[in-house]
Amino acid sequence: MTGPRYTELAAGLPATVPFVGPEAQERARGRAFSARLGANESIFGPSPRAVEAMARAAADGWMYGDPENHDLRHALADHLGVAPGNVVVGEGIDGLLGYLVRLLVAPGDAVVTSLGAYPTFNYHVTGFGGVLHTVPYRDDAEDPEALIAKAAEVDAKLIYFANPDNPMGSWHTAATVQRMIDALPDGCVLCLDEAYGEFAPSGTLPPIDVMHPRVVRMRTFSKAYGLAGLRVGYAVAEEALVRSFDKVRNHFGVNRVGQAAALAALLDHDWLAHVVAETSAARTRIAGMAEAMGLTPLPSATNFVTIDCGADVERARGCLESLGAAGIFVRMPFVAPQNRCIRVSVGRKQELDLLEVELPKIATTINN
Amino acid sequence: MTGPRYTELAAGLPATVPFVGPEAQERARGRAFSARLGANESIFGPSPRAVEAMARAAADGWMYGDPENHDLRHALADHLGVAPGNVVVGEGIDGLLGYLVRLLVAPGDAVVTSLGAYPTFNYHVTGFGGVLHTVPYRDDAEDPEALIAKAAEVDAKLIYFANPDNPMGSWHTAATVQRMIDALPDGCVLCLDEAYGEFAPSGTLPPIDVMHPRVVRMRTFSKAYGLAGLRVGYAVAEEALVRSFDKVRNHFGVNRVGQAAALAALLDHDWLAHVVAETSAARTRIAGMAEAMGLTPLPSATNFVTIDCGADVERARGCLESLGAAGIFVRMPFVAPQNRCIRVSVGRKQELDLLEVELPKIATTINN
Numbered sequence: 120m121t122g123p124r125y126t127e128l129a130a131g132l133p134a135t136v137p138f139v140g141p142e143a144q145e146r147a148r149g150r151a152f153s154a155r156l157g158a159n160e161s162i163f164g165p166s167p168r169a170v171e172a173m174a175r176a177a178a179d180g181w182m183y184g185d186p187e188n189h190d191l192r193h194a195l196a197d198h199l200g201v202a203p204g205n206v207v208v209g210e211g212i213d214g215l216l217g218y219l220v221r222l223l224v225a226p227g228d229a230v231v232t233s234l235g236a237y238p239t240f241n242y243h244v245t246g247f248g249g250v251l252h253t254v255p256y257r258d259d260a261e262d263p264e265a266l267i268a269k270a271a272e273v274d275a276k277l278i279y280f281a282n283p284d285n286p287m288g289s290w291h292t293a294a295t296v297q298r299m300i301d302a303l304p305d306g307c308v309l310c311l312d313e314a315y316g317e318f319a320p321s322g323t324l325p326p327i328d329v330m331h332p333r334v335v336r337m338r339t340f341s342k343a344y345g346l347a348g349l350r351v352g353y354a355v356a357e358e359a360l361v362r363s364f365d366k367v368r369n370h371f372g373v374n375r376v377g378q379a380a381a382l383a384a385l386l387d388h389d390w391l392a393h394v395v396a397e398t399s400a401a402r403t404r405i406a407g408m409a410e411a412m413g414l415t416p417l418p419s420a421t422n423f424v425t426i427d428c429g430a431d432v433e434r435a436r437g438c439l440e441s442l443g444a445a446g447i448f449v450r451m452p453f454v455a456p457q458n459r460c461i462r463v464s465v466g467r468k469q470e471l472d473l474l475e476v477e478l479p480k481i482a483t484t485i486n487n
Numbered sequence: 488m489t490g491p492r493y494t495e496l497a498a499g500l501p502a503t504v505p506f507v508g509p510e511a512q513e514r515a516r517g518r519a520f521s522a523r524l525g526a527n528e529s530i531f532g533p534s535p536r537a538v539e540a541m542a543r544a545a546a547d548g549w550m551y552g553d554p555e556n557h558d559l560r561h562a563l564a565d566h567l568g569v570a571p572g573n574v575v576v577g578e579g580i581d582g583l584l585g586y587l588v589r590l591l592v593a594p595g596d597a598v599v600t601s602l603g604a605y606p607t608f609n610y611h612v613t614g615f616g617g618v619l620h621t622v623p624y625r626d627d628a629e630d631p632e633a634l635i636a637k638a639a640e641v642d643a644k645l646i647y648f649a650n651p652d653n654p655m656g657s658w659h660t661a662a663t664v665q666r667m668i669d670a671l672p673d674g675c676v677l678c679l680d681e682a683y684g685e686f687a688p689s690g691t692l693p694p695i696d697v698m699h700p701r702v703v704r705m706r707t708f709s710k711a712y713g714l715a716g717l718r719v720g721y722a723v724a725e726e727a728l729v730r731s732f733d734k735v736r737n738h739f740g741v742n743r744v745g746q747a748a749a750l751a752a753l754l755d756h757d758w759l760a761h762v763v764a765e766t767s768a769a770r771t772r773i774a775g776m777a778e779a780m781g782l783t784p785l786p787s788a789t790n791f792v793t794i795d796c797g798a799d800v801e802r803a804r805g806c807l808e809s810l811g812a813a814g815i816f817v818r819m820p821f822v823a824p825q826n827r828c829i830r831v832s833v834g835r836k837q838e839l840d841l842l843e844v845e846l847p848k849i850a851t852t853i854n855n
Binding site: 120121122123124125126127128129132133134136137138140142143146155158160161162163164165169170173174176177178179180181182183184185186187189210211213214217221222223224225228246276305306308331332333341345346347348349350359360362363365366367369370371372373374375376377380 | 488489490491492493494495496497500501502504505506507508510511514523526528529530531532533537538541542544545546547548549550551552553554555557578579581582585589590591592593596607614644673674676699700701709713714715716717718727728730731733734735737738739740741742743744745748
């Protein structure tokens, strides 16, 4: 019997996966990692109030979640000083990026991102037949001027720009981002991924302007709020752009337990402050460990520290594998020259104590 | 400033929503419903073991879920007697339908469904530019032979067929469905939505044949397992077709709490049997109430009873609105002639006691 008739686009897509999860690595190595420091999760956990809210919502799990995400959307609007009509809640930034790309990108359309930036964005662009144009990082940071110039050159419909950046941890000031917004070519949408925004120094995030018709700010409960497993993110934009998500989103896609958790987490300012403080202290400690090894920790406005291993991808991979063998899960950037580094998410005292023991052992890798 | 440049397809999509949720109706009426009997949810709730699993998973919510859904997929494979490679887990059947349509349907491609069948499927088809061809219900059931004939006529790439059916509650025997599979036109995929399969009499679901390259069985934890709010469904198919989902799915889209809940629910056979028994008893009681009113309850293999209100859409809407005003949330089919009915999901004793009080009051509507 013949098989299905896939679309030409689907038939041509690679079956690759943006990331292999730590669980798959654990299954391959036959035992769990002792320190899960590779996925930029918040190991400090969610707010205890969010945990309580989830336990309460669990028994109500027989009900579909509110497809309008009304309560969470209104709380976010209050929090951000915008109208509820400027906020769309989705299945994490990953889900929202997929919807945004689907709304804008038809086969052959040009899209601009940085070479080595978020692979899941690229996955969506490729998945909808878009043509990716990339701009190299400059001094380990995304290059706003080059992104804008490239978008103008290729007539891009969409630019992806993360501030702060993953995987390098670097950031630009609000003034720089505002200049980028002001220089945005006509007809081009700027997707400003601020997943790590809560960790950034003040003066990093420009004010939200919901009158601009082509700027989408994306934020998440997966990082500082410690709810990566619950799949709740949101986008903030001009009302017409927000409304367009209703044409393609999975209306019942956000789970009810996640809705409850996100709402409770948003209202627990003390826990957020605690996580941000712990994250900052952990970054400092990780940076100190790297320096003690003669390695260079890059400045970070996120919940991870990217460490320059001082040579190339081979050395970085050696460091990653040595740490992995010692039970410490970390990741590394995908492309040169960023892939001379490893990326270590912040941890609690126990994870960092282990890192402090194991990191010096990679000296043999470094000195090879 | 000019707006975004949407794709031609997106620009042409309506901003309609497949369903307005009960929460939106509650906000509009200014108070909660007393009985939530409109969304075919399992008001008997999830397995207590699933509730415990969710509470445990909540504190681990800082971790992304396993993107391979490994443990759940393997448990499902054991449960179904297939290989793990024949199972893909997704964000409810809604999410999986979206992926399947995206894999198969390009603008202009023909798709066949029944007139008045699941609107979310139609939403996805329209969303990807497919052309829907519909076949009328026959005796309040989907019409397998007519669906196959229509698919051959229009050279459809995909047929949607739900067994048991929503919104009518009707069903076909496994033998009939098997004849449909055997008659499937070359190059056409049959999406067999078995969301209500656990409620159906034995002999309703044909054996799973994972060697057939063009039959996808979709099932869910939203109905009998009482986890609608957790967003976990799965599709079972030939391995190559299952693998194709990896090209387009949101790999980290299934939430971790839902993964844990679904696994616990799947293993609690006693709770499932309890829910199925309670559902059956509630169906009988609802049917009796309808008959006592002189209305005709349709036979049901699901967790709802569709009641023929004896006239047309106006009378059915009157009944729905009267019940709504009395605090009882129900729904009704969208198109004629099915929309002469209302659809009442099963409830516990307290909801059915209320229904027993309020249902006779719609007599004035019926006798108008």
